[in-house]
Amino acid sequence: MSTPQRRPATGVIAQLLAAPHRFGFFQAVRLLERWLVHGTEQGPSQGLERRLRFRNSLSLGFPASEIEALxxxxRQEGTADAVEPGDVECIEVTPAFMGLLGSHGTLPLYYTETLARREAFRKDLAARAFLDIFQQRAVSLFYQAWKKHRLALQYEADRDNRFLPVVLALAGLGQAALRHRLRGGDGGVHDESLACFAGMLQQRTVPRGALRQLLCEYFGVPVEIEPFVGHWYPLPETAATRLGMRHGVLGLDAVMGPRVWQRDLRLRVVLGPLDGRTFQRFLPRGSGAQALEKLLTLLTGVTLEYEIRLRLRKEDALGVTLGGTDPGPARPVAHRLGWNTFLRTCPETRDRDDAVYEIHATS
Incomplete structure (x- = not known):
């Protein structure tokens, strides 16, 4: 809680209005643009045209910054001690680096000297106001051209209707129904996260290193990928070799037994070491497990199946006792038989990786 002697924090808009010379032109206009349309239904371009005006400079001195004056x-009903977007009729910005008048103006200096003399002695502002019409259009187009090809600013201005759908479409996620299904549930994968990995998602095949990097960055935990994990797969009775059947060549297509060993259909994903709370999230039906299944399904479809192995830190592998009460600070997660319950008589010397389950199985 702030003390009475402490000065209140000054917002960035208040700093800009008090000392505009400390800001660059583009950053100042960007801040004013977003501040003026805050809480209204107007778009950024409407706020720039209606309530943000650009004027010509009459100064012939060397400009100390990009903004000469602000x-x-x-409004008449606005307060004088505080500035709110609703109290502002318009904001006039005088750039010092471009315009029709001033030391950097395109017109000869005679026009600047004449208009400065008329304003000083006759209080005649009409000629300068006329030239400000062209200044307004030129500077506005200059700012919009600067902002057009900067993706971060385009995303900031209209992230849901313009920029984000285009990036998701590049990754094959242009359909809103598909994105809604990925966002659903406790383990929803948000559009911003998918857009971050759009370049990786559009690839036909995802390399092991890229898959590991994606999972590490999204979940923020150590991830290891082990390919070619062997597993026994059951065979239907019609696939077994029998006497009297054709095409039962020994060493070629003859099969004996009810199952077959394959190493090209499964990957092992090792997560951890994990603390107790994170370990709980990745258990079956947890939010982390649901998000992991959605990401793996999105990356590989139904061509592979995954063996998920959770590695619990040895500090969090605590013993379980009968009649225990609610989890406390020493054990921040609840007991789940077969997953995070251990019978031990001494502290663990290694991380526990007993928790194993399968997702995305094709069998």
């Missing part, structure tokens, strides 16, 4: 015009 003036706030308040």
């Amino acid at each position: 003036r706030v015009r308040r």
Whole structure:
């Protein structure tokens, strides 16, 4: 809690209005643009055209910064001690690096000297206001051209209707129904996360290193990928070799027994070492396990199956006692028989990797 002697924190808009010379032109206009349309239904371009005005400079001196002056015009009913977006009629910005007048203006200096003399002695502002019409259009287009090809600013201005759908479409996720299914449930995968890995998702095959990097960055835990994990797969009776059947060549296509050993259909995903709370999230039906299944399904479809092995830190592998009460600070997760319950008489010397389950199985 702040003390009475402590000065209140000054917002970035208040700093900009008090000392505009400390800000660059593009950053200042970007901040004012978002501040003026905050809480309204207007878009950024509408706020720039209607409530943000650009004026010509009459100064012939060397500019100390990109912004020469910034003036706030308040509404009559607005307060004088505080500035809110609703109290502002318009904000006038005088850039020092471009325009029709001033030391960097395109017109000869005679026009600047004449208009400065008329304003100083006759209080005539009409000529400068006329030239400000062209200044407004030129500077507005200059700012919009600067912002057009900067993806971060495009995403900031209209992330849901313009930028994000285009990036997701590149990854094959242009359908809203598919994205809604991925977002559903406790382990939902949000659109922003999918857009971050759009370049990886659009590949026909995802390498093991890329898959490991994606899972590490998304979940924030250590991940190891072990390929070609062998597993016994049952065979239907019609696939076994019998007497009197054709095409039962020994060493070629003859099969004996009810199952076959294969190593090309399964990967082992090792997560950890994990603390107790994170370990609980990745147990079956947990939010982390659901998100993991959705990501793996999205990356490989139904061509592979995965063996998930959870590695619990030895510090969190605590023993279980009968009649225990609610989990406390020493054990932040609940007991689940067969997953995080251990019978031990001494502290663990290694991380436990007993928890194993399968997802995305094709059998």
